[in-house]
Amino acid sequence: MDCKTYEYKNIDDCSIMLDVYESGKSYSPAIVYIHGGGFILGSRKDINKEQVELYTNNGYTVISIDYRLAPRTKLASIIQDIKDAFEWIYDNASSVLSIDANKIAVIGSSAGGFLSLITGTFELKPNAIVSIYGYGDILSSWALNKSNFYLKRALVSKDEAYGSIAEEVISEGNNYRFLFYMYCRQSGNWVSEITGHNTLMQKKRIKDLCPISKVDTHYPPTLFIHGDKDEDVPYAQSEIMYAELKQEGLQSKLIKISGGIHEFEKNMTRNQVKKVYESILEFFKQHL
Numbered sequence: 001m002d003c004k005t006y007e008y009k010n011i012d013d014c015s016i017m018l019d020v021y022e023s024g025k026s027y028s029p030a031i032v033y034i035h036g037g038g039f040i041l042g043s044r045k046d047i048n049k050e051q052v053e054l055y056t057n058n059g060y061t062v063i064s065i066d067y068r069l070a071p072r073t074k075l076a077s078i079i080q081d082i083k084d085a086f087e088w089i090y091d092n093a094s095s096v097l098s099i100d101a102n103k104i105a106v107i108g109s110s111a112g113g114f115l116s117l118i119t120g121t122f123e124l125k126p127n128a129i130v131s132i133y134g135y136g137d138i139l140s141s142w143a144l145n146k147s148n149f150y151l152k153r154a155l156v157s158k159d160e161a162y163g164s165i166a167e168e169v170i171s172e173g174n175n176y177r178f179l180f181y182m183y184c185r186q187s188g189n190w191v192s193e194i195t196g197h198n199t200l201m202q203k204k205r206i207k208d209l210c211p212i213s214k215v216d217t218h219y220p221p222t223l224f225i226h227g228d229k230d231e232d233v234p235y236a237q238s239e240i241m242y243a244e245l246k247q248e249g250l251q252s253k254l255i256k257i258s259g260g261i262h263e264f265e266k267n268m269t270r271n272q273v274k275k276v277y278e279s280i281l282e283f284f285k286q287h288l
Contacts (some may be wrong), residue, residue, distance in 0.1 A: 001049050006096070008088035009081060012169040014068060017082060018088075019044050020025050020097060021052050021062040029103035030061045030286040032089065032126065036110030038181040039070040039078055039194045040165070043172035051277070060288075061099050064170040065087060066268040067115070068251040071180070074170055074196040075209050081171075082115050088123050102127070107280070109133055109265065110233060117211035117241065120219045121149055128287035129222040130280055132265055133233050136212035137243035138191050144199055149231040156183040208254045215244050222249035223283045225276055227260020255279060 009016040022028075035042040044064040055062050067081035076163065105128040108116035113134015120129055128265070162182030164176050179200035184190035192198060197205045207213050222245055226238035238254060245252040257264055257272065265273050 001052060004087075006092075008065070010085045012068075012073075014169040014171055016066050016068065016171045018063055018065040018085060019047075020043070020098040021056055021063045021064075022098075023056045025059055027094070027100045028061045028098075029058055029105070029284070030063055030089070030093075030097070030099040031055050031062040031284065032104060032106040033062060034067075034082065034106065034112040034115045036108065036112040037039035037069075037173065037177075038184075038190070040184075041069065041173040041175060041177035043155040043262050045172070045255050048266065048268070054281070056279060059099065060284065063097070068169055068171050069177075071165065071174045072167070075194050079115070079118055079209065080278075082119060083124075084261055086119060086126075090124050094219065095180070105130065105284055106288055107132070109176060110135075110262070114138075114189060114211065118214075118224070120222065121211060121214040121216075125220055127220060128284060129220050131222065131238065131241070132281065133226045133230050133238070133260075133262060134224070134241075135237035136235050136244070137205055137210050137237065139199075139203060140212065140237070140240075142237070143191050144188065146188040147225055147232075150182050150185040152181065153186075155186060156180075158183065161219070164208050193271045206220050206245070212241055212244055215250075217248055217250070219245060219248065221283075222253075223280065224254040224263075225257065225279075226250065226254070227264045229259050229261050232262040234272075243250050253283070269283050 107130040108131035113131035164179040224238040240252040
């Protein structure tokens with residue numbers, strides 16, 4: 001599938017890119033995709049091409065963005081990358097991208113869901129947000145404690161974990177880096193590794209990075225989608241963030257996927273997944 005690639009930021013000798021999949025229409029609404037990977041692995045290229053086709057066939061330009069990866073880059077700087085990406089997109093909406101700057105949505109899953117939710121707190125915020133098994137709070141026990149799910153797998157040693165990551169600053173990470181993520185979840189030090197903060201002594205700094213602590217009355221309409229059998233990110237994370245938005249009187253909707261596990265949405269042939277994307281398209285149609 002054809003796409004155009006642009007550098008939106010260069011920092012620490014790291015070129016940070018985004019890919020644009022055009023709808024074929026001038027000044028179309030846009031969907032910004034933020035990949036997951038625990039902030040440690042993945043890239044803009046991970047976007048599901050079937051989903052890209054679904055969006056572009058329905059008249060949306062798709063923009064898939066990279067950001068610098070942990071642990072070399074900490075979460076505050078990753079969030080700054082996302083903010084800078086949005087500023088670049090808005091600045092170049094008409095002249096380069098030929099999109100409508102007044103009709104931009106963001107979607108992401110897992111860590112990409114977290115980063116999608118944080119965009120609702122920016123000054124330049126999207127018109128709508130879709131969080132697929134995302135999370136708004138990394139001070140909860142699921143994030144701070146050792147993961148029972150990952151402890152069922154072969155234990156990753158510290159040497160293996162650190163051997164899987166690069167020393168230099170990078171914005172595209174291969175799947176080998178999953179060893180580091182698994183090590184962090186097995187040892188219970190994931191939050192400290194991605195934030196650079198002590199989870200006992202510096203909770204205020206970590207809280208300030210969480211979307212749930214920054215919700216106000218200007219937060220965009222948000223759609224949460226989460227499987228109730230998610231073994232990595234608990235379904236309760238979407239429930240909690242959804243409840244926070246409802247308490248503020250904001251437009252939000254939560255779709256529970258019965259039996260849904262992490263990455264349930266990857267298989268586009270399943271009727272359950274097709275219905276999810278029908279709901280997403282309806283949500284975008286309503287708010288863009």
